[in-house]
Amino acid sequence: MYVIPLLYRISSMNDHVSITRLHYTFQSVITKHNILRTALYIDDTNGNIIQHCLDANIILDGDMKSNRLTIVNIDNDNHHQVNETIAEILNQADLFDLSKGRVIRCHILRHYHQSQDSITYENDDLLTENDHILISIHHAIFDGASTSIFLHDLSLVYESDESQVRLSMDESSLSYIDYSVHEHIMDMSLSREFWHSQLEGYNLARQLSLPVDRQRSSTNHQRSGLASIAEITFDSEICTSFLNYASSHHLTPFQLGLSIFYVFLFKLSHGETDLCISSINANRYRNELQNMIGMFVSTLPYRAELDPHWSFNEVAKHVREKCLSILEHSHYPLQHILGDNQLTQSNVSFLEIMFDFITVSKEVEYLCLNDTNLKQISLEQSLEMSKFDFSVTFEYNPLSDNKKLSCSLICSRDLFEKSTISKIAQRFEYMLKQLFKTQLSNAFTTDTNSSINKASLILPDEAEEMKLVVFHRLENIVNEAPASFAQARIWLDERIRFDPEKPQVAIYNMPFIYRMQSSHTLSVKQLHQALQITVDKHLSLHTSLTFDAEMNVLMQRVITRKENHTDMFSIIESTYETDEQLNNILHDEKRNPQLFNLAQGLVFRCHIIYYQQVSSNDLLSDKDILIFNFHHALFDFPSMNIFLHDLNQAYTTGQLLYDDNTLLRYLDYAVIEQQMAMTGASMFWFDALHDCKLDQSLSLPFDRYHLTNEHRTGHATSISFDFGQDLSHHFLTHASSNNIPLEHLTFAICFIFLFKLTSGQTDLCLAMNINDNRYRDELKSIIGLFE
Template sequence: MNQTFDNDNELRSIIYQTTINPNLFDLSNGRVFHVEILRRQISLNENENNNNTKFITTSDVLLIAFHHVAFDRASRSIFFNDLCLAYNTNAISTQDDDESLQYIDHSIHEHLIDMTTSREFWYLQLEGYNLEYPLLLPADRCRLSDGHRSGSASVTQICLDNEISQSFLDYASVHHLTPFQLGLTILYAFLFKLTHGENDLCISCLNANRYRNELQNLIGMFVSTLPYRIQLDSYCSFDDLVQYVREKCLSILEHSHYPLQHILANLHVSQSNISFLETVYDFITISSQSDELSLDGASFKQVSFEQSFEVAKFDFSLTFIYNPLLENNRLSFHLTCTRDLFDEITVINIGRRLEYCFQQLFSSNENTNIIDTCFTSISKIDLILPEETEELEDVIFCRQSHIINEAPASFAQARIWLDERIRFDPDKPQIAIYNMPFVYRLQPDHTLSIEQLRHALHLTVNKHPSLHTSVIFNIEMNQLMQRVITRKDNYTDVLSIIETTYETDEQLNEILHDEKRNPQHFDLAQGLVFRCHIIYYKQISSNHLLSHKDLLIFNFHHALFDFPSMNIFLHDLNQAYTTGQLLYDNNTNLRYLDYAVIEQQMPMAGASMFWLDALHDCKLDQTLSLPFDRYRLSNEHRTGRGTSISFDFGQDLSHNFLLHASSNSISLEYLALATYYVFLF
């Protein structure tokens, strides 16, 4: 029964429901073809004026559907040509149907072909390949253990501009490539970068498989799905990769008739868990007849499917579309991924990275990172989008009005907090690893007022909430949090000022060692993260002044303090000591809390791509083979005890080191790091 629709939304819904209807066809009874006229609902007055339902009007839709088991893309033009011929002349063909080749004849012939050579070819093609190992694409989630597929798709389509499209076609022509082969090469290079250096790549490609002239005019399912495997050299140029892929395609063409099920059977694997079947490549060239349907002068226009109506048959499917009939956007690509694994925004970003890959290979834009296809390694193709390299510049650091005194811990705080608990025994802490003591002694003939110092310290701690902030794991939220301790929370307890004395160097060294190693000096859960230790020589000063034999230690916990923070601390402490005041706006000043919140929201796509590339194939769990004297026991906790040695470079070596850095425009830090790498090597 023909359906009716009132508007475009209803029409799209009917088309979508037809697309996913599992009862539309019945293979066992040969019902593989469906045709339906969808009529637009008309008003009563219009119906009275037009009650002739024998004709399809301009507001109606002709819906034709096939089951893929009996129909492929090449069958489309054959079907429409015969449909037009039958409608216009009421005849199909002058050829005797009893003598004409039918699909069933092809099927019988296919089983009689000697495929010994092809069997050996495909066995060698996939020899040594891990067929169950999935391609490590940037999915948002893993597939459910039961393997259930929803069929929902995340889709993006990118139209390449005229310059890139023409450059693509020119490159193919000069290098004697088909567009299919060049598109496949680009996909291999792209997947190599997207998977951060995976160089043994195997994907599925669709082949028309009409290998004889007699098959060109048959309606049926001829398309073969075949594994295209390459083992690329990450240092090869794009031109080299092009030739490799071209030769691979030509060799496969000779054996494209060999059925996929035979390939898998020869390898003794089942189709249910084959990874290459989930990554599919196709190339479609639109001909002048592709979308044309004209019945006795009545022309039909194809209705385009909405992207949201697509069904994801594979995890990752890329289709290139070349339409030479268009003036603009002749070349485009269509990326369809399963929503079971990929969010829509992820697929959109993958599409943008592929577009940027095209720009590097075929654009002449000076602002683009142009790849020399002849000499430049494919590893130099950059998938980090230009705007992602500047993503930090768009971040605005400002006071977060909705944050009062509590926020998630920063990434740096979380790393330090976890490190203290993972690498060292959290139940029996014997030694601190993140105490940061800074030791100062007055110059001769200089004095310092203890009373002024105390007041200045209070002012400085007041200004910087980090110096009275607790870090604690919130079990209910399952998150590490930081909280500023305020005056309502016994704020005065978080500033610890200790006074002791020493007489000998040995006693002083013990005090210094204790400041560095004692884990009891700080309590992150209580916000005790800073202490000032005043050490007097022999006795506590009666006049409340520090002399040059006395020492001052400012000690911080690293979770709330780093080395650059010391310059800020000393600047504010000096101002507070000198002027007796420290001006700041507690309502508008940026706090570390605000930074931690903003940090959680920062875009990090580019940074993530960089580090995944940088650390690919790095054996992070493999220790460096240093010449140590003993092995660490599997259940052994770190004691924290260490042995150290220091030495001076000497005047000549120091001069040459500085000269080398200056003459080569290298920072001292980078030169020292390079030297360290050479030493470790």
């Protein structure tokens, strides 16, 4: 896991490298740099980790293999063998032995044909086109900045004679061990105070809320090391905009990349503002350390306390100031930071999230051995190991034509599936494009003045999910399908809110009450026929809801005439003489739970209430009452407009024109609804309700409280009042002048009232029905429950 691989390939057929010369060069560089032959082990007496520089003559004696150089022959005809061989090498348990100073290895991957004399070929000293050199170095003695120093010395020694090499090795020069000793005696009291102030008040054990697929076991802290990886390659326009922004705002690419990463974590964690991650610092704070091979890199906590109302410009400024302040104290060891806070590496959350920015230099991109230029080859993603739960690394390569700026996400497969990281990478790229986006003029500008709250991780195709859905007649659905989400909510609500052992009160009866205008009449017979025609067209008005225990799903089923020889709805007639009698009838229509039977599909009824006596001439007069009553599980308020429109047409013309074979049904909607992609909607609601205590009641001035095992009685206390002419006028004027829908304005007033009623509670969550949820034109002619 802590191997730094350097892979180079001879790319020209005219180039070659001498294995003997390379072996000598390799030995010479190890001789020059003490750290490349340094052992690390634990002192049994005091438990300290000790480094011991081994004698060059002892460690380099012996054949090539013991001197860390191994030749591996690769079949030219097997294109996958190179990657397979590299994977085997890097995964060798005995690749290194820190306790014995075996910290660097060189493998030569040489191609040959099966027909070739392998014995003769093995004695051939020259490497040629497509041969590879793999140098593996343990991270404990080597960091990224050491690479260019190491490659420079390899190149220099390979091209020089032995006497020149010896002259270049100054035994009196500063070594890594000297640095280590100096590091332990430095006065770090100011840095200790700095890091204490940086982390004060932060819960270092708190895990950032990331969209993991699974949690790490609380008992097993072992990592597999396996990685889920995604890579983003930014186009030239974004690269240019990125660099221009950094330059104009006096930011380093690292600081700009880190600013973007903070905003991304802010959105990914649903608005978490106190963010602490880890990043690395070169830590070569003195000139004499610049040309020394060793492990200088310091892993440090980078804490940012964001304001969600900040613009990206303000975030970038904050990050720049943070990085500059850290620079002065980057030498303070992580062990001290953790020790000062009584922590260990195993229980610190910020160490699991890593950010880095790498700028590729020419000195690393190519290895020059005499006149032969070997090009660095990137390792296959499958060879990457995950040291952290979640790491993001930007790479800027000015030498590349088509991949100048890229970003890789390397995350632990213990927590994240590959598909999850791939989707997270898409969201990261999309968010970055929102900051650095193309305007209509095709000039690349940055949208960095807006609040970071406005940045969105919902991808364009997810935002368009609803528009991509096609509601159509489903040929495979005859008369039965799973209930819609809305139906299931109503059905379940009826069963859990009230005590089944006590007389129930209906809560989902929907009576609509009408009376004839003066001098108008209505034919009861004609009404009956019109109702039959309307009910025949709208299947929801004769659909049952039953729970299928075997499938564990609520099903809806259209009841047809063949199954039920009686009418699919009922017409009830009664009379009244007094207002009290009428009110009792109206109350019964509203509260009687026996009027409907969902299991039998009896969900609609018509109640004709005659004044004093039933009409003898089959006509309703202006004193008679007409009630259309529906069960809410199959009907919503906008459905009434559809019902009345079709009822009027059926009453007037005696027919409704439609094709029963192609007509879109509520059944079709319910099936397609459950097949719809809802990723964007899911992200929106998860983000909106994150950290909302949904199971916590508001602190209202109750007279008594519900017991945990107590059912509702259904009894209500209600009061209504009139706003009055002046207040109503001001209310309507305010809504109109500010272009605010009336329901939004009343909702805002309700929130303010609850804020005061709860003595200042600011996190308020309440429910509101979206009555007209027919978000597509083809749904606007369907009777059913869409709210």
